[in-house]
Amino acid sequence: MNIAIIGLGIIGGSFCKAFKKHTDHHIIGINRTQSVANQALLEGAIDEIGTADSLGKADVVFLCMYPQACVDFIKENGKKIKKGAIVTDSSGIKRAICPQLKELSLEHGFVFVGSHPMAGKEKNGFEVSEAELYEGASFIITPCGAEQKYVDTLSELALSIGFGQIKLSTPEEHDRMIAFTSQLPHVLACSYVMSPSCPNHKGFSAGSYRDVSRVANINSKLWSELFLENREPLIEELDILLQNIGKIVDAVKQNDRDKLANLLEEGHKVKQLLGE
Amino acid sequence: MNIAIIGLGIIGGSFCKAFKKHTDHHIIGINRTQSVANQALLEGAIDEIGTADSLGKADVVFLCMYPQACVDFIKENGKKIKKGAIVTDSSGIKRAICPQLKELSLEHGFVFVGSHPMAGKEKNGFEVSEAELYEGASFIITPCGAEQKYVDTLSELALSIGFGQIKLSTPEEHDRMIAFTSQLPHVLACSYVMSPSCPNHKGFSAGSYRDVSRVANINSKLWSELFLENREPLIEELDILLQNIGKIVDAVKQNDRDKLANLLEEGHKVKQLLGE
Numbered sequence: 226m227n228i229a230i231i232g233l234g235i236i237g238g239s240f241c242k243a244f245k246k247h248t249d250h251h252i253i254g255i256n257r258t259q260s261v262a263n264q265a266l267l268e269g270a271i272d273e274i275g276t277a278d279s280l281g282k283a284d285v286v287f288l289c290m291y292p293q294a295c296v297d298f299i300k301e302n303g304k305k306i307k308k309g310a311i312v313t314d315s316s317g318i319k320r321a322i323c324p325q326l327k328e329l330s331l332e333h334g335f336v337f338v339g340s341h342p343m344a345g346k347e348k349n350g351f352e353v354s355e356a357e358l359y360e361g362a363s364f365i366i367t368p369c370g371a372e373q374k375y376v377d378t379l380s381e382l383a384l385s386i387g388f389g390q391i392k393l394s395t396p397e398e399h400d401r402m403i404a405f406t407s408q409l410p411h412v413l414a415c416s417y418v419m420s421p422s423c424p425n426h427k428g429f430s431a432g433s434y435r436d437v438s439r440v441a442n443i444n445s446k447l448w449s450e451l452f453l454e455n456r457e458p459l460i461e462e463l464d465i466l467l468q469n470i471g472k473i474v475d476a477v478k479q480n481d482r483d484k485l486a487n488l489l490e491e492g493h494k495v496k497q498l499l500g501e
Numbered sequence: 502m503n504i505a506i507i508g509l510g511i512i513g514g515s516f517c518k519a520f521k522k523h524t525d526h527h528i529i530g531i532n533r534t535q536s537v538a539n540q541a542l543l544e545g546a547i548d549e550i551g552t553a554d555s556l557g558k559a560d561v562v563f564l565c566m567y568p569q570a571c572v573d574f575i576k577e578n579g580k581k582i583k584k585g586a587i588v589t590d591s592s593g594i595k596r597a598i599c600p601q602l603k604e605l606s607l608e609h610g611f612v613f614v615g616s617h618p619m620a621g622k623e624k625n626g627f628e629v630s631e632a633e634l635y636e637g638a639s640f641i642i643t644p645c646g647a648e649q650k651y652v653d654t655l656s657e658l659a660l661s662i663g664f665g666q667i668k669l670s671t672p673e674e675h676d677r678m679i680a681f682t683s684q685l686p687h688v689l690a691c692s693y694v695m696s697p698s699c700p701n702h703k704g705f706s707a708g709s710y711r712d713v714s715r716v717a718n719i720n721s722k723l724w725s726e727l728f729l730e731n732r733e734p735l736i737e738e739l740d741i742l743l744q745n746i747g748k749i750v751d752a753v754k755q756n757d758r759d760k761l762a763n764l765l766e767e768g769h770k771v772k773q774l775l776g777e
Contacts, residue, residue: 344707363706365705401698402702404698405702405710406705406707406709407709409713410693410712411765413713415767416746416768417742417745419767419768425678429668429683430682431620432716433686433716434681435777436686440708442769442772443765445765446762449761459753460753460754463746463749465695466696467746469691469695469696470688470742471743472692473691473692474736477732478732478736480729482726482729486725488691492690492691492692492719493720493721496690497718499694499700501711
Protein backbone atom coordinates (compact mmCIF):
# COMPACT_ATOMS: atom_id res chain seq x y z
CA MET A 226 0.00 0.00 0.00
CA ASN A 227 0.95 3.62 -0.43
CA ILE A 228 0.81 5.31 2.96
CA ALA A 229 1.04 9.08 3.31
CA ILE A 230 2.16 10.53 6.62
CA ILE A 231 1.40 14.24 6.93
CA GLY A 232 3.51 15.98 9.57
CA LEU A 233 6.87 14.48 10.45
CA GLY A 234 7.09 15.35 14.15
CA ILE A 235 7.58 12.77 16.86
CA ILE A 236 4.25 11.08 16.08
CA GLY A 237 4.42 11.14 12.28
CA GLY A 238 8.15 10.46 12.24
CA SER A 239 7.68 7.44 14.47
CA PHE A 240 4.92 6.14 12.19
CA CYS A 241 7.27 6.42 9.21
CA LYS A 242 10.11 4.65 10.97
CA ALA A 243 7.85 1.93 12.36
CA PHE A 244 6.32 1.28 8.93
CA LYS A 245 9.77 1.09 7.34
CA LYS A 246 11.00 -1.23 10.08
CA HIS A 247 8.07 -3.64 10.10
CA THR A 248 6.44 -3.51 6.67
CA ASP A 249 7.03 -3.14 2.94
CA HIS A 250 4.49 -0.39 2.42
CA HIS A 251 5.57 2.60 0.34
CA ILE A 252 5.84 5.56 2.72
CA ILE A 253 5.22 9.09 1.45
CA GLY A 254 6.28 11.82 3.89
CA ILE A 255 4.68 15.25 3.65
CA ASN A 256 5.98 18.04 5.83
CA ARG A 257 5.72 21.82 5.84
CA THR A 258 9.41 22.31 6.62
CA GLN A 259 11.32 20.75 3.74
CA SER A 260 14.59 20.25 5.65
CA VAL A 261 12.84 17.81 7.94
CA ALA A 262 11.39 15.87 5.00
CA ASN A 263 14.87 15.76 3.43
CA GLN A 264 16.29 14.44 6.69
CA ALA A 265 13.58 11.75 6.85
CA LEU A 266 14.36 10.67 3.29
CA LEU A 267 18.08 10.67 4.01
CA GLU A 268 17.58 8.46 7.05
CA GLY A 269 15.39 6.07 5.08
CA ALA A 270 12.36 6.83 7.26
CA ILE A 271 10.32 7.54 4.12
CA ASP A 272 10.48 6.32 0.53
CA GLU A 273 9.41 9.58 -1.03
CA ILE A 274 8.87 13.23 -0.19
CA GLY A 275 5.34 14.12 -1.14
CA THR A 276 3.17 17.19 -1.55
CA ALA A 277 -0.58 17.55 -1.29
CA ASP A 278 -0.72 16.33 -4.90
CA SER A 279 0.67 12.96 -3.76
CA LEU A 280 -2.57 12.34 -1.88
CA GLY A 281 -4.10 10.98 -5.07
CA LYS A 282 -2.06 7.81 -4.86
CA ALA A 283 -2.24 7.19 -1.09
CA ASP A 284 -4.35 4.26 0.12
CA VAL A 285 -4.06 5.36 3.73
CA VAL A 286 -3.37 8.85 5.06
CA PHE A 287 -2.13 9.56 8.60
CA LEU A 288 -2.66 13.15 9.71
CA CYS A 289 -0.01 13.86 12.36
CA MET A 290 -0.42 17.55 13.06
CA TYR A 291 -2.04 19.67 15.77
CA PRO A 292 -5.77 18.89 15.98
CA GLN A 293 -7.15 21.97 14.18
CA ALA A 294 -4.34 21.83 11.64
CA CYS A 295 -5.58 18.36 10.61
CA VAL A 296 -9.01 19.77 9.86
CA ASP A 297 -7.56 22.77 8.02
CA PHE A 298 -5.33 20.53 5.93
CA ILE A 299 -8.26 18.38 4.83
CA LYS A 300 -10.46 21.39 4.15
CA GLU A 301 -7.79 22.61 1.76
CA ASN A 302 -6.68 19.31 0.28
CA GLY A 303 -9.54 16.87 0.81
CA LYS A 304 -10.48 16.96 -2.87
CA LYS A 305 -7.06 15.56 -3.80
CA ILE A 306 -7.51 12.40 -1.74
CA LYS A 307 -8.21 9.16 -3.63
CA LYS A 308 -11.82 7.97 -3.45
CA GLY A 309 -12.14 5.17 -0.91
CA ALA A 310 -8.79 5.90 0.76
CA ILE A 311 -8.67 5.66 4.56
CA VAL A 312 -7.80 8.90 6.35
CA THR A 313 -7.02 8.85 10.05
CA ASP A 314 -5.82 11.52 12.41
CA SER A 315 -3.67 11.01 15.49
CA SER A 316 -5.15 13.70 17.68
CA GLY A 317 -5.29 13.53 21.44
CA ILE A 318 -8.84 14.88 21.33
CA LYS A 319 -11.70 13.53 19.30
CA ARG A 320 -15.04 15.33 19.74
CA ALA A 321 -13.59 18.59 18.48
CA ILE A 322 -12.34 17.26 15.18
CA CYS A 323 -13.87 13.87 14.32
CA PRO A 324 -17.30 15.23 13.29
CA GLN A 325 -15.65 17.77 10.96
CA LEU A 326 -13.35 15.18 9.43
CA LYS A 327 -16.27 12.78 9.04
CA GLU A 328 -18.24 15.45 7.19
CA LEU A 329 -15.29 16.24 4.94
CA SER A 330 -14.90 12.52 4.19
CA LEU A 331 -18.49 12.30 2.98
CA GLU A 332 -18.01 15.41 0.89
CA HIS A 333 -14.81 14.14 -0.76
CA GLY A 334 -15.46 10.41 -0.93
CA PHE A 335 -12.72 9.12 1.35
CA VAL A 336 -13.23 7.08 4.55
CA PHE A 337 -12.50 8.73 7.87
CA VAL A 338 -11.56 6.57 10.88
CA GLY A 339 -10.34 8.46 13.96
CA SER A 340 -7.38 7.17 15.90
CA HIS A 341 -5.03 8.13 18.71
CA PRO A 342 -1.72 6.36 19.30
CA MET A 343 -1.16 6.29 23.08
CA ALA A 344 2.52 7.08 23.12
CA GLY A 345 4.74 10.10 23.29
CA LYS A 346 7.75 11.62 24.93
CA GLU A 347 8.59 14.77 26.82
CA LYS A 348 10.36 15.96 23.68
CA ASN A 349 9.03 16.82 20.25
CA GLY A 350 10.11 16.79 16.65
CA PHE A 351 11.35 14.35 14.05
CA GLU A 352 14.74 14.07 15.75
CA VAL A 353 13.25 12.28 18.76
CA SER A 354 10.90 10.06 16.71
CA GLU A 355 11.73 6.37 16.73
CA ALA A 356 10.60 3.09 15.20
CA GLU A 357 9.94 1.65 18.67
CA LEU A 358 7.78 4.46 20.05
CA TYR A 359 4.57 2.47 19.63
CA GLU A 360 5.92 -0.86 20.82
CA GLY A 361 3.25 -2.40 23.06
CA ALA A 362 1.21 0.83 23.22
CA SER A 363 -2.53 1.11 22.85
CA PHE A 364 -3.97 2.30 19.53
CA ILE A 365 -7.36 3.88 20.16
CA ILE A 366 -9.77 3.86 17.23
CA THR A 367 -12.94 5.95 17.05
CA PRO A 368 -14.68 4.48 13.98
CA CYS A 369 -17.16 7.37 13.72
CA GLY A 370 -19.45 5.26 11.55
CA ALA A 371 -16.82 3.83 9.21
CA GLU A 372 -17.52 0.33 7.87
CA GLN A 373 -15.91 -2.50 9.83
CA LYS A 374 -13.57 -3.46 6.99
CA TYR A 375 -11.87 -0.08 7.15
CA VAL A 376 -11.56 -0.30 10.94
CA ASP A 377 -10.05 -3.76 10.44
CA THR A 378 -7.53 -2.46 7.91
CA LEU A 379 -6.41 0.32 10.24
CA SER A 380 -6.25 -2.09 13.21
CA GLU A 381 -4.10 -4.51 11.25
CA LEU A 382 -1.79 -1.72 10.17
CA ALA A 383 -1.38 -0.58 13.79
CA LEU A 384 -0.71 -4.08 15.09
CA SER A 385 1.75 -4.68 12.25
CA ILE A 386 3.99 -1.82 13.39
CA GLY A 387 4.19 -2.79 17.05
CA PHE A 388 1.10 -1.51 18.83
CA GLY A 389 0.13 -3.88 21.63
CA GLN A 390 -3.61 -3.45 21.58
CA ILE A 391 -6.51 -1.84 19.77
CA LYS A 392 -9.09 -0.01 21.87
CA LEU A 393 -12.36 0.89 20.17
CA SER A 394 -14.11 3.93 21.54
CA THR A 395 -16.41 6.84 20.82
CA PRO A 396 -15.14 10.42 20.65
CA GLU A 397 -17.05 11.14 23.87
CA GLU A 398 -15.62 8.24 25.86
CA HIS A 399 -12.17 8.87 24.43
CA ASP A 400 -12.14 12.51 25.45
CA ARG A 401 -13.37 11.81 28.96
CA MET A 402 -10.82 9.08 29.53
CA ILE A 403 -7.97 11.09 28.02
CA ALA A 404 -8.87 14.01 30.28
CA PHE A 405 -8.15 11.61 33.15
CA THR A 406 -5.28 9.48 31.89
CA SER A 407 -3.29 12.10 30.04
CA GLN A 408 -4.45 15.69 30.48
CA LEU A 409 -4.78 15.60 34.28
CA PRO A 410 -1.18 14.35 34.75
CA HIS A 411 0.04 17.20 32.56
CA VAL A 412 -1.89 19.77 34.61
CA LEU A 413 -0.50 18.19 37.79
CA ALA A 414 3.08 18.12 36.57
CA CYS A 415 3.06 21.80 35.63
CA SER A 416 1.31 22.86 38.82
CA TYR A 417 3.69 20.73 40.87
CA VAL A 418 6.94 22.17 39.56
CA MET A 419 5.67 25.73 40.10
CA SER A 420 6.29 25.35 43.85
CA PRO A 421 9.10 27.58 45.10
CA SER A 422 10.57 24.42 46.65
CA CYS A 423 11.11 22.82 43.25
CA PRO A 424 14.47 24.37 42.31
CA ASN A 425 15.97 22.98 45.56
CA HIS A 426 14.78 19.42 45.02
CA LYS A 427 18.18 17.89 44.29
CA GLY A 428 19.40 15.64 47.05
CA PHE A 429 15.90 15.51 48.51
CA SER A 430 14.19 13.73 45.68
CA ALA A 431 13.82 10.24 44.29
CA GLY A 432 11.30 8.38 42.14
CA SER A 433 8.14 10.15 43.33
CA TYR A 434 9.40 13.59 42.36
CA ARG A 435 10.75 12.32 39.05
CA ASP A 436 7.51 10.61 38.08
CA VAL A 437 5.11 13.42 38.94
CA SER A 438 7.26 16.15 37.40
CA ARG A 439 8.26 14.27 34.23
CA VAL A 440 5.65 15.57 31.81
CA ALA A 441 6.01 19.17 33.02
CA ASN A 442 8.49 19.40 30.16
CA ILE A 443 5.44 20.19 28.08
CA ASN A 444 4.79 21.62 24.60
CA SER A 445 2.68 24.48 25.95
CA LYS A 446 1.26 25.45 22.54
CA LEU A 447 0.02 21.94 21.71
CA TRP A 448 -1.32 21.22 25.18
CA SER A 449 -3.17 24.53 25.50
CA GLU A 450 -5.02 23.55 22.34
CA LEU A 451 -5.67 20.01 23.61
CA PHE A 452 -6.94 21.30 26.98
CA LEU A 453 -9.22 23.96 25.53
CA GLU A 454 -10.66 21.65 22.86
CA ASN A 455 -11.51 19.25 25.69
CA ARG A 456 -12.67 21.74 28.28
CA GLU A 457 -15.78 20.07 29.72
CA PRO A 458 -14.33 16.61 30.46
CA LEU A 459 -11.08 18.15 31.69
CA ILE A 460 -12.90 20.53 34.02
CA GLU A 461 -14.99 17.64 35.34
CA GLU A 462 -11.90 15.56 36.08
CA LEU A 463 -10.10 18.54 37.60
CA ASP A 464 -13.04 19.24 39.88
CA ILE A 465 -13.11 15.60 41.01
CA LEU A 466 -9.36 15.69 41.63
CA LEU A 467 -9.52 18.95 43.59
CA GLN A 468 -12.32 17.49 45.67
CA ASN A 469 -10.28 14.38 46.45
CA ILE A 470 -7.14 16.33 47.28
CA GLY A 471 -9.37 18.52 49.45
CA LYS A 472 -10.54 15.52 51.46
CA ILE A 473 -6.94 14.59 52.24
CA VAL A 474 -6.04 18.20 53.05
CA ASP A 475 -8.97 18.37 55.47
CA ALA A 476 -7.94 15.17 57.23
CA VAL A 477 -4.37 16.50 57.57
CA LYS A 478 -5.57 19.89 58.83
CA GLN A 479 -7.92 18.22 61.30
CA ASN A 480 -5.11 15.93 62.43
CA ASP A 481 -7.56 13.05 61.94
CA ARG A 482 -5.43 9.93 61.62
CA ASP A 483 -8.27 7.46 61.00
CA LYS A 484 -9.90 9.61 58.35
CA LEU A 485 -6.55 10.17 56.65
CA ALA A 486 -5.57 6.50 56.77
CA ASN A 487 -8.98 5.55 55.33
CA LEU A 488 -8.56 7.97 52.43
CA LEU A 489 -5.06 6.72 51.63
CA GLU A 490 -6.29 3.16 51.96
CA GLU A 491 -8.99 3.95 49.40
CA GLY A 492 -6.30 4.99 46.93
CA HIS A 493 -4.19 1.99 47.83
CA LYS A 494 -7.10 -0.40 47.19
CA VAL A 495 -7.98 1.06 43.80
CA LYS A 496 -4.37 0.84 42.69
CA GLN A 497 -3.89 -2.65 44.10
CA LEU A 498 -7.09 -3.89 42.49
CA LEU A 499 -6.13 -2.52 39.08
CA GLY A 500 -2.64 -3.97 39.39
CA GLU A 501 -1.26 -1.16 37.26
CA MET B 502 32.50 -2.73 62.74
CA ASN B 503 29.46 -4.31 64.32
CA ILE B 504 26.38 -2.78 62.75
CA ALA B 505 22.92 -3.36 64.20
CA ILE B 506 19.91 -2.94 61.94
CA ILE B 507 16.65 -2.67 63.88
CA GLY B 508 13.61 -3.47 61.79
CA LEU B 509 14.04 -5.71 58.75
CA GLY B 510 11.44 -4.24 56.40
CA ILE B 511 12.29 -2.95 52.94
CA ILE B 512 14.55 -0.20 54.34
CA GLY B 513 16.34 -2.22 57.04
CA GLY B 514 16.48 -5.34 54.91
CA SER B 515 18.04 -3.40 52.05
CA PHE B 516 20.64 -1.92 54.43
CA CYS B 517 21.54 -5.46 55.56
CA LYS B 518 21.85 -6.78 52.03
CA ALA B 519 23.82 -3.74 50.83
CA PHE B 520 26.26 -4.02 53.76
CA LYS B 521 26.74 -7.73 53.10
CA LYS B 522 27.25 -7.11 49.40
CA HIS B 523 29.69 -4.22 49.66
CA THR B 524 31.47 -4.51 53.03
CA ASP B 525 32.89 -6.89 55.62
CA HIS B 526 31.07 -5.37 58.57
CA HIS B 527 29.38 -7.76 60.96
CA ILE B 528 25.64 -7.27 60.55
CA ILE B 529 23.29 -7.89 63.48
CA GLY B 530 19.61 -8.00 62.52
CA ILE B 531 16.96 -7.26 65.12
CA ASN B 532 13.31 -7.72 64.25
CA ARG B 533 10.09 -8.08 66.19
CA THR B 534 8.82 -10.94 64.03
CA GLN B 535 11.34 -13.75 64.42
CA SER B 536 10.44 -15.57 61.21
CA VAL B 537 11.65 -12.57 59.22
CA ALA B 538 14.94 -12.47 61.13
CA ASN B 539 15.33 -16.20 60.48
CA GLN B 540 14.72 -15.65 56.80
CA ALA B 541 17.31 -12.84 56.71
CA LEU B 542 19.88 -15.08 58.38
CA LEU B 543 19.06 -17.94 56.04
CA GLU B 544 19.54 -15.68 53.00
CA GLY B 545 22.84 -14.40 54.38
CA ALA B 546 21.50 -10.86 54.65
CA ILE B 547 22.67 -10.73 58.28
CA ASP B 548 25.45 -12.44 60.21
CA GLU B 549 23.53 -12.78 63.44
CA ILE B 550 20.05 -12.45 64.86
CA GLY B 551 20.20 -10.01 67.72
CA THR B 552 18.01 -8.78 70.56
CA ALA B 553 18.05 -5.48 72.40
CA ASP B 554 20.89 -6.94 74.47
CA SER B 555 23.06 -7.10 71.36
CA LEU B 556 23.11 -3.30 71.30
CA GLY B 557 26.03 -3.33 73.74
CA LYS B 558 28.39 -4.51 71.03
CA ALA B 559 27.13 -2.42 68.09
CA ASP B 560 29.31 0.43 66.85
CA VAL B 561 26.58 1.78 64.61
CA VAL B 562 22.82 1.31 64.99
CA PHE B 563 20.33 1.88 62.16
CA LEU B 564 16.75 2.33 63.34
CA CYS B 565 14.51 1.23 60.48
CA MET B 566 11.04 1.38 61.96
CA TYR B 567 8.09 3.77 61.81
CA PRO B 568 9.14 7.19 63.14
CA GLN B 569 7.54 7.07 66.57
CA ALA B 570 8.54 3.42 66.97
CA CYS B 571 12.20 4.51 66.66
CA VAL B 572 11.78 6.90 69.59
CA ASP B 573 9.90 4.31 71.65
CA PHE B 574 12.56 1.70 70.96
CA ILE B 575 15.34 4.01 72.18
CA LYS B 576 13.34 5.11 75.20
CA GLU B 577 13.11 1.46 76.20
CA ASN B 578 16.56 0.27 75.13
CA GLY B 579 18.77 3.37 75.00
CA LYS B 580 20.59 2.35 78.15
CA LYS B 581 21.82 -0.85 76.45
CA ILE B 582 23.61 1.03 73.65
CA LYS B 583 27.41 1.18 73.82
CA LYS B 584 28.81 4.57 74.90
CA GLY B 585 30.03 6.49 71.86
CA ALA B 586 28.16 4.34 69.35
CA ILE B 587 26.50 6.12 66.44
CA VAL B 588 22.73 5.77 66.26
CA THR B 589 20.86 6.89 63.18
CA ASP B 590 17.24 6.61 62.17
CA SER B 591 15.91 6.33 58.63
CA SER B 592 12.71 8.26 59.07
CA GLY B 593 11.02 10.24 56.35
CA ILE B 594 10.36 13.05 58.83
CA LYS B 595 12.88 14.73 61.04
CA ARG B 596 11.53 17.54 63.24
CA ALA B 597 9.15 15.22 65.01
CA ILE B 598 11.76 12.71 66.13
CA CYS B 599 15.30 14.13 65.89
CA PRO B 600 15.05 16.37 68.99
CA GLN B 601 13.80 13.44 71.09
CA LEU B 602 16.49 11.10 69.81
CA LYS B 603 19.12 13.79 70.38
CA GLU B 604 17.97 14.18 73.97
CA LEU B 605 18.02 10.43 74.54
CA SER B 606 21.54 10.28 73.09
CA LEU B 607 22.78 12.81 75.63
CA GLU B 608 21.06 10.91 78.39
CA HIS B 609 22.54 7.56 77.42
CA GLY B 610 25.94 8.56 76.06
CA PHE B 611 25.59 7.52 72.42
CA VAL B 612 25.86 9.80 69.38
CA PHE B 613 22.71 10.56 67.39
CA VAL B 614 22.98 11.54 63.72
CA GLY B 615 19.70 11.72 61.81
CA SER B 616 19.48 10.30 58.31
CA HIS B 617 16.99 9.52 55.58
CA PRO B 618 17.81 7.20 52.67
CA MET B 619 15.96 8.56 49.62
CA ALA B 620 14.80 5.29 48.16
CA GLY B 621 11.82 3.04 48.42
CA LYS B 622 9.32 1.03 46.49
CA GLU B 623 5.57 0.75 46.22
CA LYS B 624 5.85 -2.50 48.19
CA ASN B 625 6.96 -3.15 51.74
CA GLY B 626 8.61 -5.84 53.81
CA PHE B 627 11.82 -7.79 53.87
CA GLU B 628 10.81 -9.84 50.84
CA VAL B 629 11.07 -6.82 48.53
CA SER B 630 14.29 -5.48 50.09
CA GLU B 631 17.36 -5.62 47.90
CA ALA B 632 21.08 -4.91 47.99
CA GLU B 633 20.71 -2.44 45.09
CA LEU B 634 17.88 -0.32 46.52
CA TYR B 635 20.21 2.54 47.44
CA GLU B 636 22.34 2.45 44.31
CA GLY B 637 22.93 6.06 43.27
CA ALA B 638 20.33 7.41 45.71
CA SER B 639 20.74 10.43 47.97
CA PHE B 640 21.50 9.86 51.66
CA ILE B 641 20.25 12.85 53.62
CA ILE B 642 22.00 13.50 56.93
CA THR B 643 20.69 15.83 59.63
CA PRO B 644 23.67 16.06 61.99
CA CYS B 645 21.63 17.64 64.80
CA GLY B 646 24.79 18.88 66.48
CA ALA B 647 26.83 15.69 66.21
CA GLU B 648 30.61 16.15 65.83
CA GLN B 649 31.89 16.14 62.27
CA LYS B 650 33.82 12.86 62.69
CA TYR B 651 30.58 10.98 63.37
CA VAL B 652 28.90 12.60 60.38
CA ASP B 653 31.92 11.56 58.32
CA THR B 654 31.74 7.96 59.55
CA LEU B 655 28.06 7.74 58.64
CA SER B 656 28.66 9.40 55.25
CA GLU B 657 31.44 6.96 54.42
CA LEU B 658 29.25 4.02 55.41
CA ALA B 659 26.46 5.27 53.15
CA LEU B 660 28.75 5.84 50.18
CA SER B 661 30.35 2.42 50.74
CA ILE B 662 27.03 0.63 50.19
CA GLY B 663 26.09 2.38 46.97
CA PHE B 664 24.49 5.72 47.82
CA GLY B 665 25.31 8.25 45.13
CA GLN B 666 25.41 11.41 47.22
CA ILE B 667 25.27 12.79 50.73
CA LYS B 668 22.98 15.75 51.36
CA LEU B 669 23.45 17.60 54.66
CA SER B 670 20.38 19.32 55.98
CA THR B 671 18.50 20.52 59.03
CA PRO B 672 15.33 18.81 60.26
CA GLU B 673 13.38 21.92 59.21
CA GLU B 674 14.74 22.09 55.67
CA HIS B 675 14.44 18.33 55.31
CA ASP B 676 10.80 18.26 56.32
CA ARG B 677 9.86 21.12 54.05
CA MET B 678 11.62 19.60 51.05
CA ILE B 679 10.27 16.12 51.73
CA ALA B 680 6.75 17.54 51.92
CA PHE B 681 7.32 18.67 48.34
CA THR B 682 9.41 15.90 46.82
CA SER B 683 7.80 12.89 48.46
CA GLN B 684 4.63 13.57 50.43
CA LEU B 685 2.90 15.70 47.79
CA PRO B 686 3.29 13.02 45.07
CA HIS B 687 1.75 10.49 47.45
CA VAL B 688 -1.23 12.76 48.15
CA LEU B 689 -1.61 13.33 44.42
CA ALA B 690 -1.39 9.66 43.51
CA CYS B 691 -4.10 8.67 45.97
CA SER B 692 -6.35 11.58 45.03
CA TYR B 693 -5.83 10.82 41.35
CA VAL B 694 -6.84 7.17 41.41
CA MET B 695 -10.03 8.00 43.35
CA SER B 696 -11.59 9.35 40.14
CA PRO B 697 -14.49 7.19 38.94
CA SER B 698 -12.68 7.15 35.56
CA CYS B 699 -9.72 5.27 36.99
CA PRO B 700 -11.01 1.68 36.79
CA ASN B 701 -11.59 2.16 33.04
CA HIS B 702 -8.12 3.46 32.26
CA LYS B 703 -6.86 0.39 30.40
CA GLY B 704 -6.42 0.99 26.71
CA PHE B 705 -6.60 4.74 27.30
CA SER B 706 -3.45 5.13 29.32
CA ALA B 707 0.28 5.29 28.84
CA GLY B 708 3.25 6.69 30.74
CA SER B 709 1.55 9.74 32.27
CA TYR B 710 -1.10 7.68 34.02
CA ARG B 711 1.43 5.10 35.14
CA ASP B 712 3.79 7.68 36.63
CA VAL B 713 1.24 9.75 38.52
CA SER B 714 -0.63 6.75 39.90
CA ARG B 715 2.42 4.62 40.80
CA VAL B 716 2.81 5.52 44.47
CA ALA B 717 -0.92 5.26 45.16
CA ASN B 718 -0.04 1.70 46.12
CA ILE B 719 0.68 3.20 49.51
CA ASN B 720 1.24 1.88 53.03
CA SER B 721 -1.62 3.91 54.47
CA LYS B 722 -0.60 3.36 58.10
CA LEU B 723 2.97 4.55 57.61
CA TRP B 724 2.06 7.49 55.40
CA SER B 725 -0.72 8.74 57.68
CA GLU B 726 1.92 8.95 60.41
CA LEU B 727 4.42 10.67 58.10
CA PHE B 728 1.82 13.19 56.89
CA LEU B 729 0.53 14.07 60.35
CA GLU B 730 4.00 14.36 61.87
CA ASN B 731 4.80 16.82 59.08
CA ARG B 732 1.53 18.70 58.98
CA GLU B 733 2.65 22.32 58.64
CA PRO B 734 5.09 21.96 55.73
CA LEU B 735 2.76 19.51 53.99
CA ILE B 736 -0.21 21.85 54.34
CA GLU B 737 1.89 24.73 53.01
CA GLU B 738 2.95 22.74 49.96
CA LEU B 739 -0.60 21.46 49.41
CA ASP B 740 -1.95 25.00 49.53
CA ILE B 741 0.64 26.14 46.98
CA LEU B 742 -0.21 23.21 44.74
CA LEU B 743 -3.96 23.80 44.98
CA GLN B 744 -3.37 27.44 44.12
CA ASN B 745 -1.33 26.52 41.05
CA ILE B 746 -3.80 23.91 39.86
CA GLY B 747 -6.47 26.56 40.45
CA LYS B 748 -4.72 28.98 38.09
CA ILE B 749 -4.76 26.39 35.32
CA VAL B 750 -8.37 25.46 36.05
CA ASP B 751 -9.34 29.14 35.81
CA ALA B 752 -7.57 29.57 32.47
CA VAL B 753 -9.34 26.47 31.12
CA LYS B 754 -12.73 27.60 32.43
CA GLN B 755 -12.21 31.09 30.99
CA ASN B 756 -11.14 29.54 27.69
CA ASP B 757 -8.11 31.85 27.84
CA ARG B 758 -5.53 30.31 25.52
CA ASP B 759 -2.72 32.83 26.17
CA LYS B 760 -3.07 32.63 29.93
CA LEU B 761 -3.15 28.84 29.80
CA ALA B 762 -0.17 28.60 27.46
CA ASN B 763 1.80 30.98 29.72
CA LEU B 764 1.07 28.87 32.78
CA LEU B 765 2.10 25.65 31.04
CA GLU B 766 5.17 27.39 29.68
CA GLU B 767 6.07 28.36 33.25
CA GLY B 768 6.04 24.70 34.24
CA HIS B 769 7.93 23.77 31.09
CA LYS B 770 10.67 26.31 31.82
CA VAL B 771 11.18 25.21 35.42
CA LYS B 772 11.47 21.61 34.36
CA GLN B 773 13.72 22.38 31.42
CA LEU B 774 15.99 24.56 33.54
CA LEU B 775 16.34 21.87 36.20
CA GLY B 776 17.00 19.22 33.58
CA GLU B 777 15.46 16.59 35.81
